[in-house]
Amino acid sequence: MIEKAVILSTGDELTTGRIADTNASFIADKLGAAGFDVVAVLVVGDYPDRIGWAWHEAMRLGEVVISTGGLGPTADDLTTETVAHVAGRRLFIDQGIAIRIREFFEAMGRVMPENNLKQAQFPEGAVIIPNALGTAPGFRLDLATAHGTRHLIVLPGVPREMKPMLEDHVLPWLQQTRGGDDVYRSHVFQTFGISESALDELVAGCVGPDEGRIAFRAAFPQISVRLTVHGPAAQVPQRLETLAARLRARVGAYAYGEGETTMEAVVGELLTQRGLTLALAESCTGGLVGNRITNVPGSSAYLKGGIVAYSNEVKQQSLDVRSETLAAHGAVSEEAAVEMATGVRRVLGADIGLAVTGIAGPEGGTPDKPVGTVCFALATASAVRHRRYQLWGSRDWVKLLSSQIALDWVRRFLLGMDPADPAILRR
Amino acid sequence: MIEKAVILSTGDELTTGRIADTNASFIADKLGAAGFDVVAVLVVGDYPDRIGWAWHEAMRLGEVVISTGGLGPTADDLTTETVAHVAGRRLFIDQGIAIRIREFFEAMGRVMPENNLKQAQFPEGAVIIPNALGTAPGFRLDLATAHGTRHLIVLPGVPREMKPMLEDHVLPWLQQTRGGDDVYRSHVFQTFGISESALDELVAGCVGPDEGRIAFRAAFPQISVRLTVHGPAAQVPQRLETLAARLRARVGAYAYGEGETTMEAVVGELLTQRGLTLALAESCTGGLVGNRITNVPGSSAYLKGGIVAYSNEVKQQSLDVRSETLAAHGAVSEEAAVEMATGVRRVLGADIGLAVTGIAGPEGGTPDKPVGTVCFALATASAVRHRRYQLWGSRDWVKLLSSQIALDWVRRFLLGMDPADPAILRR
Numbered sequence: 096m097i098e099k100a101v102i103l104s105t106g107d108e109l110t111t112g113r114i115a116d117t118n119a120s121f122i123a124d125k126l127g128a129a130g131f132d133v134v135a136v137l138v139v140g141d142y143p144d145r146i147g148w149a150w151h152e153a154m155r156l157g158e159v160v161i162s163t164g165g166l167g168p169t170a171d172d173l174t175t176e177t178v179a180h181v182a183g184r185r186l187f188i189d190q191g192i193a194i195r196i197r198e199f200f201e202a203m204g205r206v207m208p209e210n211n212l213k214q215a216q217f218p219e220g221a222v223i224i225p226n227a228l229g230t231a232p233g234f235r236l237d238l239a240t241a242h243g244t245r246h247l248i249v250l251p252g253v254p255r256e257m258k259p260m261l262e263d264h265v266l267p268w269l270q271q272t273r274g275g276d277d278v279y280r281s282h283v284f285q286t287f288g289i290s291e292s293a294l295d296e297l298v299a300g301c302v303g304p305d306e307g308r309i310a311f312r313a314a315f316p317q318i319s320v321r322l323t324v325h326g327p328a329a330q331v332p333q334r335l336e337t338l339a340a341r342l343r344a345r346v347g348a349y350a351y352g353e354g355e356t357t358m359e360a361v362v363g364e365l366l367t368q369r370g371l372t373l374a375l376a377e378s379c380t381g382g383l384v385g386n387r388i389t390n391v392p393g394s395s396a397y398l399k400g401g402i403v404a405y406s407n408e409v410k411q412q413s414l415d416v417r418s419e420t421l422a423a424h425g426a427v428s429e430e431a432a433v434e435m436a437t438g439v440r441r442v443l444g445a446d447i448g449l450a451v452t453g454i455a456g457p458e459g460g461t462p463d464k465p466v467g468t469v470c471f472a473l474a475t476a477s478a479v480r481h482r483r484y485q486l487w488g489s490r491d492w493v494k495l496l497s498s499q500i501a502l503d504w505v506r507r508f509l510l511g512m513d514p515a516d517p518a519i520l521r522r
Numbered sequence: 523m524i525e526k527a528v529i530l531s532t533g534d535e536l537t538t539g540r541i542a543d544t545n546a547s548f549i550a551d552k553l554g555a556a557g558f559d560v561v562a563v564l565v566v567g568d569y570p571d572r573i574g575w576a577w578h579e580a581m582r583l584g585e586v587v588i589s590t591g592g593l594g595p596t597a598d599d600l601t602t603e604t605v606a607h608v609a610g611r612r613l614f615i616d617q618g619i620a621i622r623i624r625e626f627f628e629a630m631g632r633v634m635p636e637n638n639l640k641q642a643q644f645p646e647g648a649v650i651i652p653n654a655l656g657t658a659p660g661f662r663l664d665l666a667t668a669h670g671t672r673h674l675i676v677l678p679g680v681p682r683e684m685k686p687m688l689e690d691h692v693l694p695w696l697q698q699t700r701g702g703d704d705v706y707r708s709h710v711f712q713t714f715g716i717s718e719s720a721l722d723e724l725v726a727g728c729v730g731p732d733e734g735r736i737a738f739r740a741a742f743p744q745i746s747v748r749l750t751v752h753g754p755a756a757q758v759p760q761r762l763e764t765l766a767a768r769l770r771a772r773v774g775a776y777a778y779g780e781g782e783t784t785m786e787a788v789v790g791e792l793l794t795q796r797g798l799t800l801a802l803a804e805s806c807t808g809g810l811v812g813n814r815i816t817n818v819p820g821s822s823a824y825l826k827g828g829i830v831a832y833s834n835e836v837k838q839q840s841l842d843v844r845s846e847t848l849a850a851h852g853a854v855s856e857e858a859a860v861e862m863a864t865g866v867r868r869v870l871g872a873d874i875g876l877a878v879t880g881i882a883g884p885e886g887g888t889p890d891k892p893v894g895t896v897c898f899a900l901a902t903a904s905a906v907r908h909r910r911y912q913l914w915g916s917r918d919w920v921k922l923l924s925s926q927i928a929l930d931w932v933r934r935f936l937l938g939m940d941p942a943d944p945a946i947l948r949r
Contacts (some may be wrong), residue, residue, distance in 0.1 A: 110550055111551065111560065111748075112551025118565070120542040123538055123539030124539025135564060138546070138563035138564075156575070169723070169738060253742070255919070382804070382811065384817065385832075389808025389882075391834065398832045403828035406826050406827055412869075
């Protein structure tokens with residue numbers, strides 16, 4: 096039975112600190128949810144002896160090894176060769192993949208650089224794992240070793256290519272192959288507006304240690320709560336449903352979605368269901384709210400557009416914010432936010448107008464309005480809600496948190512709640 | 523001489539994917555900048571056998587091992603015991619530290635839980651590394667092993683405690699103790715508009731294997747090229763400069779910046795230098811260009827604002843795009859882009875108007891204008907440039923690539939190049 100997994104990340108960018116290893120935490124999270132025990136994560140740079148060491152140790156420690164990185168077309172991409180060496184297998188060129196790589200380049204009107212052919216090389220016996228989004232496929236190699244059977248899974252390091260390969264090919268295969276009678280199933284709640292420790296207190300005692308396991312994962316600005324249940328396949332779905340219902344009742348409106356969803360997708364679904372349109376007036380977020388909304392396919396059906404009013408002139412000319420309001424209260428004020436929201440709603444002809452204006456920092460703060468002061472307003476034909484928040488953190492953090500609050504306002508409004516309720520942002 | 527380092531991160535939160543290991547990338551970056559070679563990063567959960575394995579391997583691979591995590595007061599904090607075991611040293615309680623921990627709690631008006639005394643335990647021979655911000659000090663243990671002298675450095679896992687301990691105590695000690703004359707220095711070029719493999723071909727042979735090392739890192743949509751040189755401290759700066767000049771000549775205008783910079787920061791610097799302002803008309807990017815520009819502190823000095831014209835009505839009403847243009851050529855056309863760029867420039871009163879309109883997908887493509895068709899226009903008082911591109915990939919990818927092209931257009935225009943030059947996007 097496959098139980099123990101090792102994650103192996105390859106790339107100089109990781110050992111020189113140029114990027115954090117987010118692939119490893121993504122894979123660890125998915126493996127944990129599927130009931131696998133991640134024994135270790137090994138990270139090495141692009142050197143054959145180091146990659147070789149890592150594979151040797153990984154194959155000693157885990158029944159399955161999932162590797163990312165080192166599949167590119169350049170001379171310092173060494174994973175495939177090293178795996179072949181460690182496994183004692185020769186390399187072959189898969190002609191089908193070679194043709195596909197050539198076609199990939201031709202479709203873009205380009206000639207394939209010859210070194211890209213390297214990405215069509217695999218150790219003998221490898222099962223190819225297709226990559227829908229890039230030229231480097233992955234592969235799996237099942238190997239009999241002195242430690243027992245080992246499953247070597249090799250994926251590219253580009254997260255957007257790796258993630259669907261893991262979820263669509265590797266995890267289903269692992270779950271089917273692992274053996275044993277117990278199954279693991281999990282259910283995820285996406286939350287916003289409550290800190291991890293407050294959430295921990297909120298759900299304390301809700302699920303007994305013998306019933307299931309609750310794990311939190313903070314990926315700013317959202318915290319997900321994962322409930323995992325394991326046991327006989329016939330019982331697990333019902334048990335998961337019962338426990339999820341208990342958790343759902345506890346977490347309440349802090350949960351904006353369930354499963355792998357995003358705040359912007361939830362807002363999009365609600366706007367579509369209600370047949371309403373939205374217009375945005377963004378100051379400190381600079382277009383981030385619009386960007387997130389338009390990340391959802393089909394968002395043109397409900398987003399009329401937005402005005403990024405970064406200067407006071409634009410606030411006045413394009414949004415009809417009155418100069419008296421700006422003079423009396425400043426551009427970062429609930430008063431200005433209200434005029435921005437009503438203005439953009441009218442100018443762009445939408446059902447809902449949403450405005451964000453604030454001080455993202457690091458400069459621009461005052462004693463009255465320190466960095467992190469952000470005002471929100473939501474306007475409809477019949478009502479306006481507004482509120483000022485004191486947020487915290489760096490410039491990107493303030494922007495991202497502001498965009499999340501703005502989207503959560505629309506969600507709560509559409510669900511019949513008061514978005515300006517002061518209890519919402521609970522730390 | 524101390525050259526090779528291993529980073530060891532301990533904690534179930536890392537192997538279960540609850541958080542990404544940002545400590546390791548922070549330490550790796552600092553060690554790399556100081557010329558140490560990070561051989562590997564090892565991450566294990568809170569199990570004595572796994573922590574023991576990690577320390578054994580780390581001491582084999584590196585002359586210095588820097589560990590974070592596992593220094594808390596609870597039963598699953600096992601680092602100190604494991605290090606003592608691996609090193610064959612007994613534990614002792616440091617009375618001075620024990621008193622300090624008690625005082626730390628008293629200062630907060632609390633009684634110290636007895637298990638916190640665990641944080642005053644150290645292996646015999648340890649040199650204590652003070653922690654100004656928490657109760658858990660770190661320590662260093664110098665050890666003679668079969669592999670040679672090993673320096674074991676143990677720090678807490680809380681980033682805000684660990685970071686000053688590393689920078690104020692560990693790095694100065696390492697630099698003073700390391701011995702040898704060799705230093706490592708690197709120089710980074712940030713590029714755009716050329717694929718990793720084409721870039722690899724472009725720079726091939728430019729730096730000999732004995733002169734320095736070139737490493738690429740693709741973090742879509744930019745690819746960075748890092749040149750690293752090592753040797754005697756007296757020679758390295760000059761050698762680095764010579765090689766960097768050679769690389770610079772090869773990479774040419776594909777390099778938009780040097781060092782740790784971003785396209786939006788470079789565009790901001792150029793706009794500031796020239797005293798020019800910018801206005802954005804975004805369709806398919808939905809606010810992403812504005813979001814990126816406003817990620818740069820001080821961008822309010824040159825960004826007037828933007829109009830996210832997601833619907834045709836907004837394009838007509840807010841940007842004065844003519845209905846005839848939309849009827850004859852469609853919203854995704856160079857003609858519409860030109861009217862959007864000239865319109866937003868005039869409406870928001872900026873020196874430069876920049877427009878992006880395209881089909882991000884997955885829906886909305888036609889045989890004439892498939893998904894990935896994106897048109898750009900840049901307008902000034904005296905000229906307009908425009909071009910249509912056929913981009914590729916998923917919705918976010920098309921959006922991100924479009925935003926990068928849009929920003930690169932402004933950069934190239936400000937540098938006196940033709941942004942609509944068809945040779946720019948070289949894959």
